[in-house]
Amino acid sequence: MLGLLRLEVRRTLRDTGFVVGGVVMPVVMYLLFTNIGGGADDGWRTASMVGMAAYGAMGSALNTGGAVAEDRTTGWLRQLRITPLSPRRVVAGRALTGAVTVLPAIVAVLAAGGLVNGVRLDLRQWAAIAVLLWLGSIPFTLLGLGNGYRLTAQTTGVVNLVCNLVLAVAGGLWFPPELFPPWLRSVSPYTPTNRFAQLGTSVADGHAPTAGAVLVLVCWLSLFGSYAVVSYRRAARTV
Amino acid sequence: MSFTGAVRAFGPVRAVDGVDLEIARGETVALLGRNGAGKSTAISLLLGLDEPDEGGVRVFGRVPAQAVRAGLVGAMLQDARAVPRVTVGELVAFVAGTYPAPMPVAGALEAAGVTKFAGRRLDRLSGGQAQRVRFAVALVGDPSLIVLDEPTAALDVEARYAFWDAMRAYARRGRTVLFSTHHLEEADANADRIVVVDRGRVVADGSGARLRRAAGGGLVALDLACSDANGQAGQAGQADSAGLAGLPGVVSVEVRGGRARLRTEDPDATVVALAGLGLVRGLEVAPASLDDAFLALTSADGPTRGSARTSLEAV
Incomplete structure (x- = not known):
């Protein structure tokens, strides 16, 4: 299974779409949004850093689903089924790959915040933010897998992109929700992305994530998780 | 397995x-x-x-x-x-x-x-x-x-x-x-x-050899009488090929372009019978190829293509 993880991580890192969309874009957007027009205050530099790291992590997590859809069409999943690897290990290997490949986005944006934008936090805070964003990306990996096991490679790409944009904007990862019209501002706290970013911003503000944030994320986790399981069962009959 | x-x-x-x-x-x-x-x-x-x-x-x-x-x-x-x-x-x-x-x-x-x-x-x-x-x-x-x-x-x-x-x-x-x-x-x-x-x-x-044998011993081909003439002669050709199917050893007859191809279990007996009838014209005898064997096997008793191969096909 470690062999599969190594192979799949290599394949992901060689995917230009992944590197540009999942790592380069969030960093560039973060630096632009916080430095254009005279620069932002310290609070927004930090909040936007967490938001963009969350955005990058979500993009990378969804990408795992795109990779699954691609593997279904190329016959790679079929090829794996005639190796001695058990299906359980194949799925576990894929999930671990997803977990590893969200890290570059998180690390890159946090590094840009600390090194370029001068965000100052305790070492404990940095570590906690990175770990929370890493764990918080699991629901999005499951959403991507649900799409990837259900849809064709092309459709998965489009659906993932739409999910990514809608969730990023509605959750306030790009712009703070205070700028939203009232109706969107009232919806935003129920989105997984808003609460995902909140995991990080509360740590940056010096306190633990709220129970509300965890509760909303757990709800989304179970929803996306069930979606992934149902899609996988459907696909298993045809792969 | x-x-x-x-x-x-x-x-x-x-x-x-x-x-x-x-x-x-x-x-x-x-x-x-x-x-x-x-x-x-x-x-x-x-x-x-x-x-x-x-x-x-x-x-x-x-x-x-x-x-x-x-x-x-x-x-x-x-x-x-x-x-x-x-x-x-x-x-x-x-x-x-x-x-x-x-x-x-x-x-x-x-x-x-x-x-x-x-x-x-x-x-x-x-x-x-x-x-x-x-x-x-x-x-x-x-x-x-x-x-x-x-x-x-x-x-x-x-x-x-x-x-x-x-x-x-x-x-x-x-x-x-x-x-x-x-x-x-x-x-x-x-x-x-x-x-x-x-x-x-x-x-x-x-084995390949066994498949060849299973398909029948060989193939005998000959020109039919009057095959170069017109309509009426064509009917004569048809009558000819009908007779061919009854010759010793013959399993199937196929007529194409005035030439009859007989698949036979016993090429020798078939040729002797043909000679007896005075039908030897442009005679050719060949062992069944693997291709023939394959075609015979995959279409012999099939519902769609089978009949075309065993029935007569006058030109």
Whole structure:
């Protein structure tokens, strides 16, 4: 299974779409949004850093689903089924790959915040933010897998992109929700992305994530998780 | 490995329709059939990629998926496309790592003739190169049974010879090999045993020579009288061919372009009878080719094409 993880991580890192969309874009957007027009205050530099790291992590997590859809069409999943690897290990290997490949986005944006934008936090805070964003990306990996096991490679790409944009904007990862019209501002706290970013911003503000944030994320986790399981069962009959 | 009364249907199509087949350790067997005859479905069942609706399939006494899990099986699938963003060496090394007792990666690359482009990415190879990589993937686990679905479809002549050399070397080590093909000559040259599949059933099973014999001893061809004349003479030709079907040894008659082709179990008796009737014109006697054998086997009692071959066809 470690062999599969190594192979799949290599394949992901060689995917230009992944590197540009999942790592380069969030960093560039973060630096632009916080430095254009005279620069932002310290609070927004930090909040936007967490938001963009969350955005990058979500993009990378969804990408795992795109990779699954691609593997279904190329016959790679079929090829794996005639190796001695058990299906359980194949799925576990894929999930671990997803977990590893969200890290570059998180690390890159946090590094840009600390090194370029001068965000100052305790070492404990940095570590906690990175770990929370890493764990918080699991629901999005499951959403991507649900799409990837259900849809064709092309459709998965489009659906993932739409999910990514809608969730990023509605959750306030790009712009703070205070700028939203009232109706969107009232919806935003129920989105997984808003609460995902909140995991990080509360740590940056010096306190633990709220129970509300965890509760909303757990709800989304179970929803996306069930979606992934149902899609996988459907696909298993045809792969 | 064995199939016992295996059936796999897709809607109304019975792709595998009651196959009984027993293959012993160390045999090299060709699964021969036209496109859509059920070869690939049978292979899917054998690899545990699909389950039979009825009957059973066993590989080394186990359910196929378990045999695969135990590393006893290596396979080369027909429809597999290149895995994106992986080099040849990485892929083969990865697959080797999943087997309990693989052969050295370099050895598998060498045997499949892909050492030269081990560092190249799979999605940048030609069709023939990619096919050779799939052979390396099937070999590298050093499995007891190797299953190859149309292994030479994309290969040029030279690569084809190299491929069969490597395959025979593998078989000589006591490994069981099953390959599917629709090239008769390939099956004849490389397999101990040919299993002919048609419409999901096994229609013949034996060596190439036995299949030739099964198809009838030979082929006798001759020009029909008045075949170069017009309408009325054509009727005479028809009458002629009707008489031909009753000659000793003749199994079937086919008339095309004024020339009759008789498939016969006993060419000698047929020729003597023809001479007696004074019908010997442009006579030609040939042993049944493997192609003839194959066509005879795959269409003899079929509901769609069978009648065309055994009935008379006056021109």
